[in-house]
């Protein structure tokens with residue numbers, strides 16, 4: 001049976017739907033409890049300390065009774081002093097125990113959420129690229145970070161409420177011991193105080209969750225708009241007034257819920273104080289009368305009044321327990337949702353490693369592929385913009401029955417119209433996706449039979465727009481090989497034709513690069529990526545040549561760097577430069593997800609098919625007799641660096 005947690009009575013008109021109104025699947029609570037198992041000893045210690053704390057709290061009213069009845073009333077100074085000292089001692093002990101229990105409950109709460117956080121981060125790290133292409137980064141970060149912080153706080157609150165449960169039991173037992181009549185009246189009156197309190201608690205919880213959702217939403221939006229690319233896009237295309245209005249609207253909602261929350265928080269405090277005062281008045285009113293009639297001793301009255309003062313805090317805390325528990329379970333279940341996403345790409349238990357330092361061949365055999373649907377790889381709640389219909393929509397095959405063979409140590413160039421499937425082919429070689437049918441083989445092994453480590457070591461990728469972390473150039477390079485020495489780093493940079501630039505920077509390799517550091521040009525970034533590749537020294541290179549216009553100096557430098565990077569390696573290059581295409585051992589012309597033609601430059605030109613057409617319309621400057629070839633997708637540049645043929649390697 002499914003348990004549906006619904007929080008009724010929320011004004012929804014101008015609010016987003018409440019994501020906390022969530023269906024909890026059977027077994028979720030049990031699954032949350034399994035996270036306690038490793039901390040069971042700490043939980044046991046917590047119960048012991050919480051019980052001791054409750055006993056110290058409960059003992060002091062009895063000492064006060066003794067002080068009044070046998071000290072003050074009987075005029076015995078010794079009893080007064082000793083009971084006062086004992087009460088003070090107990091108060092100190094109670095305070096120490098309270099701190100200890102807060103520490104232990106904090107440890108349990110943090111421990112449980114630590115386990116969940118590490119597990120979730122590890123799992124998300126393994127999810128396929130398709131998951132990240134679909135998911136809104138800000139929302140994912142919110143789910144993994146902000147919401148878990150909230151879960152942890154609530155979790156600690158839940159444990160503190162458990163202390164309250166022990167306290168309520170002990171205090172009620174003592175009340176019955178002192179006067180069963182007062183105890184019964186108290187029990188009867190508790191609901192009158194508790195019902196409004198529960199309502200207030202619920203409002204606070206709901207608003208806290210809404211505040212968190214709104215903060216996460218705004219955080220995600222800021223992250224998207226204020227990174228360098230986002231900021232540039234919004235400066236070039238943005239509609240500043242509308243965007244500002246949207247930000248202001250989100251900020252306004254946060255402000256509104258914040259004001260609301262502070263009022264409800266104050267209301268809780270006022271109610272608590274009011275309840276304690278009313279209870280004290282009631283006890284002294286009724287109990288005072290009983291003392292006058294002789295039914296009660298004065299000490300008993302003082303003890304009961306003190307006890308009641310200590311009952312309300314724990315009871316109010318307990319009354320909010322259900323709401324807190326719901327929040328914890330919902331928070332956890334939102335992380336479980338992520339954990340339950342099965343990575344489409346998995347390593348087989350019997351996976352084998354490829355031989356190291358030997359350039360393998362690459363083979364595509366009848367490979368068909370379509371990009372996975374949103375339902376297959378991601379969660380609706382992390383995508384926001386997609387409709388249910390779109391989520392299940394199956395996209396058409398992007399590759400259809402693709403077969404080709406790249407011999408070991410040779411260069412294959414992929415050319416073809418935009419959207420033909422060239423990048424998709426390279427994605428399959430690095431196993432970012434698995435084919436839907438057919439097989440991709442490297443060194444004779446189906447990629448699905450290889451270990452992730454060995455595939456990662458074997459295949460090196462240089463993309464068009466190489467990504468750099470916001471870190472020093474050194475750290476960005478060491479990412480490829482953490483053990484590289486200074487000399488090896490310099491050697492790689494020299495090979496990639498980027499050392500001249502790095503050496504001229506005041507901080508050299510320690511210059512911070514990336515979005516917020518030293519901004520490298522497209523050509524420089526690609527050469528740094530080539531340096532990273534040289535350090536990694538893979539035996540297969542997958543390269544997407546930059547289409548961006550490079551000045552002739554950069555162009556020549558990139559070509560020289562490539563010449564070194566591709567030497568003795570099996571290479572698959574999405575080629576945009578004529579120099580690369582001409583020098584390739586094999587050219588594959590990709591069109592509409594198929595290999596339309598294959599051969600060398602000369603063979604394909606002679607064939608007079610799609611390649612010849614592409615060559616004449618895009619490779620050769622139109623309109624000029626005997627025109628010089630231009631670079632495909634790049635501006636004209638000297639063809640002074642040649643990628644070596646197999647024989648020259």
Ligand SMILES: Nc1ncnc2c1ncn2[C@@H]1O[C@H](COP(=O)(O)OP(=O)(O)OP(=O)(O)O)[C@@H](O)[C@H]1O
Pocket residue numbers: 133371395398416417418419420421422423424425
């Ligand atoms: N993540 C994705 N999800 C769904 N479809 C995708 C995805 N990535 C690419 N496609 C689609 O797959 C097809 C092939 O794309 P691909 O990037 O492989 O083409 P390409 O030949 O490399 O194009 P270009 O030269 O413009 O980079 C295109 O129709 C594209 O829209």
